[in-house]
Amino acid sequence: MKFEDAQKWMHAAIVAQEAPDEVHQYLKSTDGACAHRRLGVYRDMYRVRMSESLQMDYGLLLQVVGEEEFDRLSERYLEVYPSTSYTLNDLGRHFASYLGSQKDLPPYLEAIARFEFALVRSFDATDPRPADWTELSTLPLEDLCERTLRPLPSFIGEKFSYRLDNLYEAYLQDKLEPGTLPDEGECAVLFFRENFRVYHMPVDDLSWELFQGLQHKRNFGEALDPVLPKAKDPTAQQNLLGTFQQWVGRSLLAHPEIG
């Protein structure tokens, strides 16, 4: 028998829902354990490893749906998205979109998974040098507006149709009652990393729009222009600029390029 064929068979036998019948053709039995039992060690370890890996990244989702349902969802997901990476850190990359694509599942599962994966992405992101406020603050406003100030890869924005920030806080504080579901309501959340810890904060519409502008527009001026007039009074404008200043001050934006 070719060793390649044996590997192909064993791989399929591990991931299959049911163990195949022809195990004895491939694996030896001994007095201690039959071939089926030996294959079962690998089958069991595979399921436990994959589920535990997803549970680590999706702790809130696990609490909301319970362990049995989580394992069922994991197994369904892995049939469609088996790991193709050297690292298990990537295993849940498609979990949110997969859950969102399943018509039989409530839509808040996708939202929770997307929320939790934003935390993972922020934690693992490789960031370039951040912008320095002491440098930026010396620039005349018109020069500052010409600069491209992108959010760092670890500074992530997501918008949800559920108030997940509250739910996640309750989960972190171990105050999540069994059966608790997220409240409906638009909610924009920014995720960021500071001193190697990941934080999340809900933001108002103007801050969200500015964040989006920084991500997608040519430079700071183009990001700010459509947002600033929407601030209803000078205080609101100051607040918006203060938010921007905080982002720079907390090193959440990349070192600027001239846009």
Add this chain to the structure above:
Amino acid sequence: MEFESLNSVADQCTNLGFGVGLRTDHYNDFMNASPDVDWLEALTENYLGTGGRPRQVLRQLAQRYPIVLHGVSLSIGGTSPLDKNYLRLLKELAEEVQARWISDHLCWTGYAHHNLHDLLPMPFTEASLSHIKDRVDQTQNFLGRAILLENPSSYASFTFDSIAEAQFLREIALSTGCGILLDVNNVYVSTVNHGLDAHTYIDTLPADAVGQYHLAGHSERDGYLLDSHIGPVPEPVWDLYRYTLAKLGTRSTLLEWDDEIPELTVLLEENAKAKAMLPAMTAGRGVSGELHV
């Protein structure tokens, strides 16, 4: 590149003494103080392609401790082409932390680019031997250094196997110049699981190629032993370690403990036990001496 021109196992694997596997549970212990550990082994995949805290911690600890990189995803026995991106990231990381050496496992981890993230048992045949030799050559040439391959624990073997695992490992090492990371616990677990003799396994290995030892705990299951890396090193594994020291000599030794990870002090106590075995078993060979393979 011929393996004679690679940074060889003998050049790399000086005896570093007694190390522990670097785990997130102990990051603060190492960052806030300098525990008395001779060296650290980092799980490669936890530090590749990430810009978060783990990489930063490893970078800082590399200033204070010798670092060895130990991987689980090379899949040297697999049939999918070697992952060049993985190797490139590995090489970069090794340079960044000045890794003393790089190790992975004698196994395959998946099929057709699907990774099961397990150390799956190799079919031991002439064809698979030739296949692995070729891939070890490719890997070593890419990295510019010899690698070490570890014997994994196994729970199954193939009906058509024609070579014993230790002989298989020996032939790879002698042919490619790669080293052997001898996991003493894995030898014990696999030989019990397959009804083989652990001493014969050790006796088969070429001493000159063995660059490092692993020690760990295991768990008894119904009909087999599981390489669980939980709990202290069991007495039969200590016995086999004593035998190995007498037969092959001292090497850098690392304690693995991955489940229900205890306080670092508990790991250090286990290391002290291993250290205490040295004078009696290898007269005249100091832990931090120049002895190497």
